Amino acid sequence: MKYAISIIPEEKGGFTALIPDLPGCMTQGETMEEVIANIEEARQLWIETVYLSGKREIPLPNEKN
Secondary structure, three states: OOOOOEEEEOOOOOEEEEOOOOOOOEEEEOOHHHHHHHHHHHHHHHHHHHHHHOOOOOOOOOOOO
8 A cells, every 4th residue: 555655854954754644653764765764664563563453443545645
């Protein structure tokens, strides 16, 4: 599944990335390449954690993405 990723440059350098469809799924990186790799790992871990917990459903990507 493809989730939209928001990448925000930080004032003091580096980037923050988040996936709006997955609450709390966010990360940081010093370079664009690093933040992209980090958010992909965060997405995988977020989905795995929610799936294994069985406490809530994994949301589908927003159709507008």
